[in-house]
Amino acid sequence: MxxxxxxxxxxxxxxxxxxxxxxxxxxxxxxxxxxxxxxxxxxxxxxxxxxxxxxxxxxxxxxxxxxxxxxxxxxxxxxxxxxxxxxxxxxxxxxxxxxxxxxxxxxxxxxxxxxxxxxxxxxxxxxxxxxxxRSFLPAVPGRHGYQGRQLHTVQYRSPSQFAGQRVIVVGGGNSGAQIAADLAVAGIDLTWVTQRPPRYLADDIDGRALFDAATARRHALDAGRADTGGVASLGDIVAVPPVRAARDAGLLTPTPMFTGLTPTGAEWADGTRAAADAVIWCTGxxxxxxxxxxxxxxxxxxxxxxxxxxxxxxxxxxxxxxxxxxxxxxxxxxxxxxxxxxxxxxxxxxxx
Structure with a gap:
């Protein structure tokens, strides 16, 4: 019909x-x-x-x-x-x-x-x-050979999923920061991996300013003026209270992006390795x-x-x-x- x-x-x-x-x-x-x-x-x-x-x-x-x-x-x-x-x-x-x-x-x-x-x-x-x-997973060497648990942001619910485990969170945006903070405060053994050092927005900035910045950028582009950079010019992470608390308590320590996964964890260019029971991809x-x-x-x-x-x-x-x-x-x-x-x-x- x-x-x-x-x-x-x-x-x-x-x-x-x-x-x-x-x-x-x-x-x-x-x-x-x-x-x-x-x-x-x-x-x-x-x-x-x-x-x-x-x-x-x-x-x-x-x-x-x-x-x-x-x-x-x-x-x-x-x-x-x-x-x-x-x-x-x-x-x-x-x-x-x-x-x-x-x-x-x-x-x-x-x-x-x-x-x-x-x-x-x-x-x-x-x-x-x-x-x-449509979650995105990057083509990281060794990802398909890793024997631990892999999740995307969409599968994460709470730290109780990872009690007693070692977890790597990948991603320096809002999702990565919020999930990393959630795990860190709960005492999970956490490695937070980011492509570049985290860029926090000023603590007094929230979605109101982000909307204004995005709108100003569109108006500038439509008028043929220089690109203002929009939200990206302000930073990558909104310091909502849970993220701010974890950061200020020294619980959010970023680690540079690894070069690949091994069967049991991650490996960096200098040969450093970290074992992990789970990897959470906060990669968009x-x-x-x-x-x-x-x-x-x-x-x-x-x-x-x-x-x-x-x-x-x-x-x-x-x-x-x-x-x-x-x-x-x-x-x-x-x-x-x-x-x-x-x-x-x-x-x-x-x-x-």
């Missing part, structure tokens, strides 16, 4: 909900297809101690302020999940949970969205699948764009050429929530609202 609607949004996390909010305000018929069986998007799968980089009031989707979490300036993942579930219900967004999209095909003036519960025929598609399902993600392979829009670097949020070679497809590639700070709760509004307006024009 093939159903029809004006717009199909793929993904019911923060980007998909922001898209639904603006499409609803413009009176555009749409459906949001979400592979998760419950609201919350990727926030359902984060580690236990994860905190937002910004206070609740600066971490909100359009139209609805996130409530303050009692006792915490920076809300945890469970608070975000509850907020997203309430947001979905409050605005009566047409989310269908437990629906997995397998492919998007051209079908004349329409796009056909194939799912495990039937096809949809639509005038436009908004991809809000994010990156969480890639955009989850597999359903769009049939559209043949991806370039040599695997990205789709964009004009704002719109695919340059097919204006029926919009991408939301993948980072600066699809809009300043668009992978954040507060940042995705602006690009979602732009996408909805573009789609309204397309549907005329």
């Amino acid at each position: 093939t159903r029809r609607t004006d717009v199909v949004v793929i993904g019911g996390g923060q980007a998909g909900l922001a898209a639904g909010y603006h499409l609803r305000r413009l009176g555009i018929e749409h459906v949001i297809l979400d592979a998760q069986t419950a609201p919350g998007g990727a926030w359902l799968h984060t580690w236990d101690s994860l905190r937002l980089f910004s206070p609740a009031q600066y971490s909100s989707l359009p139209g609805r302020l996130m409530p303050v979490q009692e006792g915490d300036l920076y809300p945890d993942a469970a608070h975000v999940v509850a907020y997203l579930a309430d947001y979905e219900k409050r605005y009566e967004l047409p989310v269908q949970h437990g629906v997995r999209v397998s492919a998007v095909h051209r079908d004349g003036v329409f796009l056909r969205v194939a799912t495990d519960s039937g096809d949809w025929r639509t005038r436009a598609v908004v991809s809000a699948t994010g990156t969480w399902t 993600f890639r955009p989850a764009l597999a359903p769009f392979a049939a559209l043949r829009l991806r370039g040599t670097r695997g990205r789709i050429a964009m004009e704002g949020t719109r695919a340059a070679d097919d204006p029926r497809l919009h991408l939301l929530g993948y980072g600066d590639w699809t809009g300043p700070a668009s992978a954040t709760l507060i940042g995705v609202g602006r690009t979602a509004r732009e996408a909805a307006r573009d789609i309204r024009y397309l549907l005329r």
Whole structure:
């Protein structure tokens, strides 16, 4: 059975909900297809101690302020999940949970969205699948021969997974610092490995300043001015309270990147070795764009050429929530609202 609607949004996390909010305000018929069986998007799968980089009031989707979490300036993942579930219900967004999209095909003036519960025929598609399902593991020598346990950020939950073990955490960004701090405070035998010395943002800087920096960079580039550097010019790690506490207690000592893994641990260029029962790769993600392979829009670097949020070679497809590639700070709760509004307006024009 093939159903029809004006717009199909793929993904019911923060980007998909922001898209639904603006499409609803413009009176555009749409459906949001979400592979998760419950609201919350990727926030359902984060580690236990994860905190937002910004206070609740600066971490909100359009139209609805996130409530303050009692006792915490920076809300945890469970608070975000509850907020997203309430947001979905409050605005009566047409989310269908437990629906997995397998492919998007051209079908004349329409796009056909194939799912495990039937096809949809639509005038436009908004991809809000994010990156969480496409973890990136670097091609490090010896990785496949290492006999210990290897995890990516997405599999980490808490230090209890590693009681009595020696752990190497790889990555000098926010995830690496937060997970390393989590393990170090719990007394786990930790080696924290980074490509370069960690660059902490000033302690009084949080997601509010990051959003402003990302926005200023986009405005400068759009106006043909010099690149301001954006967020990267400020540093790599937001010193949220748990990270700051571990750092100030001397528990976060960075080690340069190893040259490869051995069957029992890691080895450095000078011959130094460290045994490890587990390696946690906090090495980032890639955009989850597999359903769009049939559209043949991806370039040599695997990205789709964009004009704002719109695919340059097919204006029926919009991408939301993948980072600066699809809009300043668009992978954040507060940042995705602006690009979602732009996408909805573009789609309204397309549907005329």
